[in-house]
Amino acid sequence: MKSVKTKTFILVAAALLLSPPQLPAQYFGKNKVQYTDFKWKYLQSKHFNIYFTEGGVEIAHFVAAEAEAAHRHLSADFRYELTDRITIIVYNSHNDFEQTNVDLNPAEESVGGFTEFFKNRVVIPFDGSWERLRHVTHHELTHAVMLQMVYGGGVMAIITGLTKLRLPLWFVEGLAEFESRGWDTESDMFMRDAAINDYLPNSLDMFGGFLAYKGGQSVWYYLAQKYGAEKAGEILGKVKIHHNLDKGLKAAIGLESDELAEHWLRHIKKTYWPEMANRKEPEEIAKTLTDHRQWHNFVNNSPALSPRGDKIAFLSNKSDYFDIYVMNAIDGSNLTRLVSGQRSEMLEELHWLRPGISWSPDGRFIVFASKSGKEDELHILDVKRKKIVRCKKFGLDGVFSPAWSPSGNEIAFTGFTHGQSDIYLWDMRIGEVHKVTDDVFSDLEPSWSPNGRQLAFVSDRGWAFDKPRSANFKIENSDYHNLDIYIIDRDGSSLYRVTATPGLEHTPVFSPVDGAKLAFTSDRSGIFNIYIKNLRSNEEYPITDVVTGISQLSWAGDGRQMAFGSFYEAGYDIYLLRNPLDIKPGQVNPAKTEFITAREAKQEVRHTFAHGVYEKPAKTVQSRFQNFVFGEEFASGVLDTTSREPQPVALDSATYLLPSGRHKVRDYKTKFSPDILFGNAGYSQYFGVRSLTQLSFSDVLGNQRFNVYTNLYGDLSNSSLLVNYFYLPKRTNVGLSVFQTVYFFGTSYGAVARDRSYGINLNLSRPFDRYRRTDFTLTLLGIDRDWVAGDSFIPSYRRNVLLGELAYVTDTS
DSSP states (O other), X not given: OHHHHHHXXXXXXXXXXXXXXXXOSSOOSOOOOOOOOOOEEEEEOSSEEEEEETTOHHHHHHHHHHHHHHHHHHHHHHTOOOSSOEEEEEESSHHHHTTOSSSOSOOOTTBOOEEETTTTEEEEEOOSOHHHHHHHHHHHXXXXXXXXXXXXXXXXXXXXXXXHOOOOHHHHHHHHHHHHHOSOHHHHHHHHHHHHTTOOOSSGGGOOTHXXXXXXXXXXXXXXXXXXXXXXXXXXXXXXXXXXXXXXXXXXXSOOHHHHHHHHHHHHHHHHTTHHHHSBOHHHHSEEOOOHHHHTOSOEEEEEEOTTSSEEEEEEOTTSSOEEEEEETTTSOSOEEEEEOSSSGGGSBOOTTSOOEEEOTTSSEEEEEEEETTEEEEEEEETTTTEEEEEEEOSOSEEEEEEEOTTSSEEEEEEEETTEEEEEEEETTTTEEEESOOSSSOEEEEEEOTTSSEEEEEXXXXXXXXXXXXXXXXXXXXXXXXXXEEEEETTSOOOEESOOOSSOEEEEEEOTTTOOEEEEEXXXXXXXXXXXXXXXXXXXXXXXXXXSOEEEEEEETTTTXXXXXXXXXXXXXXXXXXXXXXXXXXXXXXXOXXXXXXXXXOTTSOBOTTSOBOSSSSOOOOOOGGGOBOOOOSOSOOOOGGGSOOOOSSOOHHHHBOTTSOBOEEEOOOOOEEEEEEEEEEEETTTEEEEXXXXXXXXXXXXXXXXXXXXXXXXEEEEEEEEEEEEOSSSSEEEEEEEEEEEEEEOTTSOEEEEEEEEEEEEEEEESSSSEEEEEEEEEEEEEEEEEESOOSSOOEEEEEEEEEEEEEEOOO
């Protein structure tokens, strides 16, 4: 009977493995909702197949160009050429990306993309910023190329490789961050904070959270500084040969991971500890209004001073969910929650990565943006009643950073669609929406002048702000990596550039009384500090010199109070700076960080366009920490490359390019490829020939999945099998299964019986939103019992039953 038990266990395990989590009725968890019936197309570059949806052709062209640039960069660094083409699936927005079926787990806002290793698929969204899209493309391709290099292709090579060698998160994510960013001012900020506040672990394997990314990136940057950028490829090669990280490191650099940690930590302390002497902690220059240490949370951001300057609305995950609170601007007292986020379809995500809260001129209402089902939505909330009184959707791919006009009649915001990010105005009196800017450049973070005639905003348009563009202009050929501040009239005229520095500028705000000055943050010294620009005299000067960095300014009332956010001691808090204009030009002079000084001294080293450093001529990037790419899933599926027709990795340009130089665009057609192909055979003296087979196929997008499982014992009557098909691209998920399961058991009389269960199963799952759904299961089940050995007084029998199940499931955990 032991063999029968083993057989049953294998069948149950296989059935669980092959069933996707969306369809079974008896499970809890958030839902993946298919709001959109996507129409897919694809194009090819030399080494990549890029799939995209309607309206995303320009995004796909950009990704194709940047993917090839990343390939050249990685090939040089890793000294490795691809052995298989890589698929890149691009979504027009993060809202669309959250509907992907490549990974069946619901994606959170913090997931900026992922690499599905076994089928060589990279899945990424566009979020309105070309720089962030470039970064995530390069980051994920680093994973894809590195893992292909270390583990090879094909299911057996992958499984064998993973059993022999599992690379730690700091190694994998740190390398991807370093290859995609080099080094940059924000990464510098996180490591400076960790060093000064002494929370760096002694072991690299203890890196978790953002340190797995930033700490790992710092280790790889240290290795590049010490041994040269080409050392990354040597380390990967040695690790692959030895099937062991420590042995690979020892062979490449003469140090094991613990020894490397010692050397790196010593370097970190020498680099950052001197920074503490001449710079200020944020609480030394401003009043601390939130306390992430006491609250045991990570994010308190997006401060918005009320028009009178007596209250501050802000976003926080104090409750473990992202909510909006209001507090007294003097001392942070009278803390009140206004909005409970992440619990309903209306407020699925409060955009904590790109936040924005703004007050109405009379101080009665606030406006903010959130993901609301299929798309983003602006919400107007009555502060006193704590009630949302008006909502507005615009049919855009993304909506962020709303700003209420001084007249009270309009709200400016950043919106993007079809690869174009612009400043929009919503006239609430008549309900109309129109664009202030209208071009391919990323326009972000709008802010009103006190008279309501102008808007300040951040853009990557660079030199192109006042020049006509040719018909064949391509954004990937421009300097879209840097961000400067611009001012434009509310009707879209009179655009002019305010800053033109090699630094990154963010969150411009006008002085609230006369609008004669503009405050903003800039990392030109290597740390994000507050700068003041006198718009009349053109004088520009810093007013802070902090040790970590400042972000998200709010300036209101009589101009004597300015709120800002800052990262310190491994978390974000909100501070209030009093009398910012009392600080005169020349009183504060932030010294350049060692990183900026070293970069400027090495003229032969090319820096990234967004403040990183790298020694290769390929592009690298700095982006916001909030847009890290979290969560590499290593078990989404598997690929057996030996079962496919050979495909050339590098295509001839005539295959994928038109005579004009544009990529050929083709319609997507469903084509199944194997995920798992597994089988074995043996011989039993009782049953004869035995075999176990598992076959799993899916299309490129993961929308259709077909699985076959067989456990054969001699003939069909003694065998178990399961065949199922899942159709997932629509709002209602459909699963259809045909099955037969055979069990053997003995009686005390020595007889052996066989139970055969067989039938058809239909599963339907219809989510209402991320938190609620209904499940329906209908099973036509037949059960046969007969006696295959010995005598029994119990007769054979047959039963047929129809089973139905209807469930309503809700989960906001």
